Amino acid sequence: MALDDQDVQAVRSLPVMVKHYQPGQAIVRDGDRPAECCLISKGFCVRSKTTSNGRRQILSIHIPGEIPDLQSLHLNVLDHDLITLTECTLGFISHVSLREITRRRPNVAEIFWRDTLIEAAMFRDWIVNVGQRPAPSRLAHIIVELRERLKVIGQVQGARFEMPLTQEQIGEAMGITPVHANRIVKQLRDDNVLEFHRGSVRVIDEQKLLELADFDGLYLHQRPSL
Amino acid sequence: MPRFHFHIVEDGRVITDEQGQEFTERDAVRREAVETGASIARDAFIRGSASQVIVDVRKGDELFLKVSIFLTVEG
Numbered sequence: 002m003a004l005d006d007q008d009v010q011a012v013r014s015l016p017v018m019v020k021h022y023q024p025g026q027a028i029v030r031d032g033d034r035p036a037e038c039c040l041i042s043k044g045f046c047v048r049s050k051t052t053s054n055g056r057r058q059i060l061s062i063h064i065p066g067e068i069p070d071l072q073s074l075h076l077n078v079l080d081h082d083l084i085t086l087t088e089c090t091l092g093f094i095s096h097v098s099l100r101e102i103t104r105r106r107p108n109v110a111e112i113f114w115r116d117t118l119i120e121a122a123m124f125r126d127w128i129v130n131v132g133q134r135p136a137p138s139r140l141a142h143i144i145v146e147l148r149e150r151l152k153v154i155g156q157v158q159g160a161r162f163e164m165p166l167t168q169e170q171i172g173e174a175m176g177i178t179p180v181h182a183n184r185i186v187k188q189l190r191d192d193n194v195l196e197f198h199r200g201s202v203r204v205i206d207e208q209k210l211l212e213l214a215d216f217d218g219l220y221l222h223q224r225p226s227l
Numbered sequence: 228m229p230r231f232h233f234h235i236v237e238d239g240r241v242i243t244d245e246q247g248q249e250f251t252e253r254d255a256v257r258r259e260a261v262e263t264g265a266s267i268a269r270d271a272f273i274r275g276s277a278s279q280v281i282v283d284v285r286k287g288d289e290l291f292l293k294v295s296i297f298l299t300v301e302g
Contacts, residue, residue: 135270166245178263180233180282184242 003225008108015102017092028070028083028091035073037093039064044089045165048174050081059174061123062086062147062166066154069077071117074099087165087200115225122220131176134215137183139175141214144195144202149218160207231256232285233263237277260284260294268296 004012004149022028029035029062030047046063060081061107063069070083074096123146130142151157166174172182190196194209204210228249235242250256264282271277278298284291 135274136266137270177266178259179246179248180235180244180259180263181266183244183246184235184267187242 004112004225008106011102011106012109015094015098017094019090019092022085022089022091024085024087026085028068028085029073029079030082031079033078033079034077035070036097037095038070038074038099039083040068040092040094042090042092044091045163046083047086047166047170047174048081048083055061057173058176059170060127061120062143062174064147064150064156065153068094068116071113071120073075086170099105115222119222122222126220136175136177137188138213138215140171140182140185140189140209141194142216145210145214145216146218146221148202148204149221150224153223160204161201163200164197164202174219213218228287231291233260234283234285234298235263235267236279236281236283237271238279240277256284257292260292264294264296268298272298 019042022044028039031050041063042064046058046069048063048069049057050060051057061069062098063083070079073079074125099113103113126146130139134142144164148157148162156162168182168186171186172179173184175185177185186197189201192209193205194213196203197206228251230247230249232244232260233264234244240263246260260282264280267282268280271280280296282294284293
């Protein structure tokens, strides 16, 4: 599955409307009927769902190069929220033009399909992580996954990379309270595994981190040739 | 809004909460403390790293409430 020159040309000529967002802004919400998808050009976003008594679960973290609401192209009503974590630059592409390109360029349609399949694989992994691992491993796993994805877009410098989640948001990703999240963050630092500093992470002991994370990156399907 | 600090004590080891959180209702503080304690105890008990978890909630410097969770296995 690969794109030829004409596919790339067709993708490049898609009309994109660029917009800037502040941190913590909703891009689309549960129940919305979007008429466009958004490509993250700069910044981080999360997808989340909130229970009737107001408890928020973060479902996934999104980085530049991703289209986190691609599903809205075929599922009309959004079933979760998409929110910015940091300042973001987003490129909106209309469903009309996305539908047109997928009909005209089957390779592009296959790539989009593959993208949503990989997302589903990531959600399966997220369920296993939240349901089966103790909290320190859960956080280590989320961090190693994020690093693997940031590597692909060249955003890992040595042992340090961006991880702009607050303690409360770390708790929401792991299904624990902010105080428990604070305790895990401290434990990982005291055990010399990693350190959080102003929205970024620095790995102190790679070996310890990998052991704790119990990470097998197969589910990210980063090598299409496999 | 008053700020509450949730300090954790696991078998005597103290993990302080410098940041704290704001709550308007007493019940919400209690819920947060119980849930935090239960969730930390779950990890600690399974791992065997502690058999007692205390959440010591302070409003300013004064004790507001205290949740204690013990593991007892018999037989």
